[in-house]
Amino acid sequence: MAFKIIASQCTSCGACEFECPSAAIRMKGETYIIDPAKCTECEGMDTQQCAAVCPVPKTCIKA
Amino acid sequence: MNQPMISLESLFAPIDEEALQKAATSGGCSSSSCGSSAKPEDMAEDVWDKIKDHPCYSEEAHHYFARMHVAVAPACNIQCNYCNRKYDCANESRPGVVSEKLTPDQAMRKVVTVANEVPQLSVLGIAGPGDACYDWRKTKATFEQISKEIPDIKLCISTNGLALPDHVDELATMNVDHVTITINMVDPEIGAKIYPWIYYNKRRYEGIEAAKILHERQMLGLEMLTARGILTKINSVMIPGVNDEHLLEVNKWVKERGAFLHNVMPLISDPAHGTHYGLTGQRGPTPMELKALQDKLEGGAKLMRHCRQCRADAVGLLGEDRGQEFTLDQLPETVTYDASRREAYREIVAKERGDHVEAKKAAVAEVKDVATDAKLLVAVATKGGGRVNEHFGHAKEFQVYEVGPKGIGFVGHRKVEAQYCEGGWGEDATLDTVIQALVGVDVVLCAKIGDCPKDMLTAAGIRATDDYGFEYIETAIGSLYAAEFGLETSAAVA
Numbered sequence: 001m002a003f004k005i006i007a008s009q010c011t012s013c014g015a016c017e018f019e020c021p022s023a024a025i026r027m028k029g030e031t032y033i034i035d036p037a038k039c040t041e042c043e044g045m046d047t048q049q050c051a052a053v054c055p056v057p058k059t060c061i062k063a
Numbered sequence: 064m065n066q067p068m069i070s071l072e073s074l075f076a077p078i079d080e081e082a083l084q085k086a087a088t089s090g091g092c093s094s095s096s097c098g099s100s101a102k103p104e105d106m107a108e109d110v111w112d113k114i115k116d117h118p119c120y121s122e123e124a125h126h127y128f129a130r131m132h133v134a135v136a137p138a139c140n141i142q143c144n145y146c147n148r149k150y151d152c153a154n155e156s157r158p159g160v161v162s163e164k165l166t167p168d169q170a171m172r173k174v175v176t177v178a179n180e181v182p183q184l185s186v187l188g189i190a191g192p193g194d195a196c197y198d199w200r201k202t203k204a205t206f207e208q209i210s211k212e213i214p215d216i217k218l219c220i221s222t223n224g225l226a227l228p229d230h231v232d233e234l235a236t237m238n239v240d241h242v243t244i245t246i247n248m249v250d251p252e253i254g255a256k257i258y259p260w261i262y263y264n265k266r267r268y269e270g271i272e273a274a275k276i277l278h279e280r281q282m283l284g285l286e287m288l289t290a291r292g293i294l295t296k297i298n299s300v301m302i303p304g305v306n307d308e309h310l311l312e313v314n315k316w317v318k319e320r321g322a323f324l325h326n327v328m329p330l331i332s333d334p335a336h337g338t339h340y341g342l343t344g345q346r347g348p349t350p351m352e353l354k355a356l357q358d359k360l361e362g363g364a365k366l367m368r369h370c371r372q373c374r375a376d377a378v379g380l381l382g383e384d385r386g387q388e389f390t391l392d393q394l395p396e397t398v399t400y401d402a403s404r405r406e407a408y409r410e411i412v413a414k415e416r417g418d419h420v421e422a423k424k425a426a427v428a429e430v431k432d433v434a435t436d437a438k439l440l441v442a443v444a445t446k447g448g449g450r451v452n453e454h455f456g457h458a459k460e461f462q463v464y465e466v467g468p469k470g471i472g473f474v475g476h477r478k479v480e481a482q483y484c485e486g487g488w489g490e491d492a493t494l495d496t497v498i499q500a501l502v503g504v505d506v507v508l509c510a511k512i513g514d515c516p517k518d519m520l521t522a523a524g525i526r527a528t529d530d531y532g533f534e535y536i537e538t539a540i541g542s543l544y545a546a547e548f549g550l551e552t553s554a555a556v557a
Contacts, residue, residue: 013138014193015197052262053262
C-alpha cells in the first residue's frame with residue numbers, strides 16, 4: 001500500500017516533499033521518489049497530499 | 064524568442080513628452096522612462112535610498128549594479144498556463160527556468176563566491192523556479208544565512224501572492240524590502256483562463272473558485288506589504304486576447320493599494336517550452352502591442368521598461384547572465400566573504416554617478432542647443448557603468464536611446480541572439496540577425512568595431528561608430544547629435 005511517482009512526468013519541483021505527512025518523499029538522482037515503507041497513502045486525510053500539490057496530473061499514483 | 068521590446072513606431076515619438084521635457088530641464092532622466100539619475104523630485108528620500116542600488120527598480124541603477132537569483136525554492140502552489148519548469152536550456156532566458164536547484168547551504172556558497180568576484184552585486188533575489196513564499200522554509204533559511212554573512216546585500220523575493228499574507232511579518236523582520244507579486248488579473252473569470260489550478264489550505268482548487276482565492280490573497284498581500292513600507296513591484300504577463308485590455312484595470316487596482324512599480328511583460332510562448340499556452344498556440348504580444356499597452360498605462364502606477372525577463376538563476380548585470388560561471392561544480396568547498404571589492408566598487412560608483420549626472424546635464428544642454436527638430440535613434444553597446452564600453456561584436460544587447468529636441472531618453476533594449484564575434488554558424492549569418500535586431504536604429508555607438516561589419520551595417524542603412532568609445536552614454540549621444548546637426552560652436556562637454 002503506497003503511492004509512487006511517475007519519473008518521466010515528474011518536474012522535480014519538490015512541492016510534494018514537504019507536503020507529505022509521512023516524510024516519505026525524497027530526492028533521488030534527478031527526480032523524487034516515494035519510500036513505500038513510509039507511505040501511508042495519506043490515511044485519515046481527505047485527499048492524497050502529494051497528488052494534490054503535484055503540478056502534473058496523474059504523476060503521483062497508486063503503486 | 065527575444066523580440067525587441069519597443070515598437071518602431073514608438074521610437075520616432077517620445078514616450079512621454081512631459082517627462083522628457085522635465086528630464087531635459089532638470090538634467091535628470093524622467094522617472095517613468097528611465098528610473099532616474101538623481102533622486103526624482105516626486106520621490107521620498109527613504110524610497111530613493113531603497114531603490115538607488117537596485118537594478119530592477121531603478122533604470123539608472125541597472126547600469127551599475129548586478130543582481131543574482133538563487134534557485135532554492137522549486138515548489139509551487141499554483142499552475143500558470145504560461146509556465147513549465149520541467150525543461151531547462153542554459154541558453155534559454157525566461158522566468159521559471161533554472162539549470163540546477165540549490166539547497167540553502169549551496170546558495171550561501173554561491174552568493175559568497177559571486178560577491179567576491181562580481182563587485183557590482185547589490186541584490187539577492189529568490190524568484191523560484193517555484194514560489195518563494197510557498198517554499199518558505201528554504202527561502203527563509205537562505206536569507207537568514209546570507210544576510211548574516213553579507214549584511215548590506217538587499218533581499219528581494221518574487222511570488223504569486225497566494226502564500227504571501229502568511230509571511231509578510233517575517234519578511235518585514237528579515238529586512239526584505241523589495242517584493243514582486245505577479246498579478247495577471249483582478250477578475251476571477253479572466254483568472255480562470257490563466258490558472259488551471261491552485262493549491263491552498265491543503266487542497267486543490269480549480270477554475271473560477273481558484274482564481275477568486277488567488278485574487279483575494281494577492282490583494283491582501285499587497286495591502287499588508289504597503290502597510291509595512293515594503294516596496295512592491297507588480298509583474299503582469301500580457302496575454303493577447305486574455306488579459307491585455309484587462310491590465311489597465313489591474314494597474315488601477317494595484318496603484319490604489321500602493322504598488323511602487325508596474326512591470327508589464329510580454330507572454331513568452333513557444334511549443335518547445337511545453338507550456339499550455341505554447342502547446343495551444345496562444346501567441347505573445349507583438350512589440351507594438353506591448354508598447355501601446357505600456358503607453359496607455361503611463362500615469363497609473365509607475366511603469367518599468369528595462370525588464371529583461373531573466374532566469375530564476377541569473378547572475379550579473381541585467382543585460383548579461385554570468386550564471387554559467389557559477390554552477391555548483393565550480394564553487395569552492397568553503398568560502399569566506401571578502402567585502403573589500405564590493406566596497407571599493409561602491410566608492411567608485413558613488414563618484415562615477417556624480418560625474419555621470421553632471422555629464423548627462425551637459426549632454427542634454429548640448430542637445431537642446433542644437434536648433435533642429437531632428438530625432439535620432441541610437442543603439443549603444445555597453446557592458447555597464449553607463450558608458451559606451453562594449454565591442455560591437457561582443458554585445459549581447461544594445462540599449463536604445465532616442466535623442467531629439469526634447470533631450471535624451473532611454474526607450475528600451477534590443478537583444479542579440481548570437482554575438483557577431485562568437486557565432487558558430489558563419490559570421491555573415493550572425494551579422495544579419497544583429498542587423499535585424501537593430502532595425503529602425505540610425506546610429507550604433509560602440510567601443511570598437513571592425514571595418515567589415517561597419518560596411519555591412521552601412522549597407523543596411525545603419526551607421527556605426529567607435530569614435531565615442533568609453534564616453535558616458537549621454538555624452539556620446541550629445542556629441543553625436545551636435546556633430547550630426549551642425550552645431551557651429553561645439554559646446555563643451557563635462
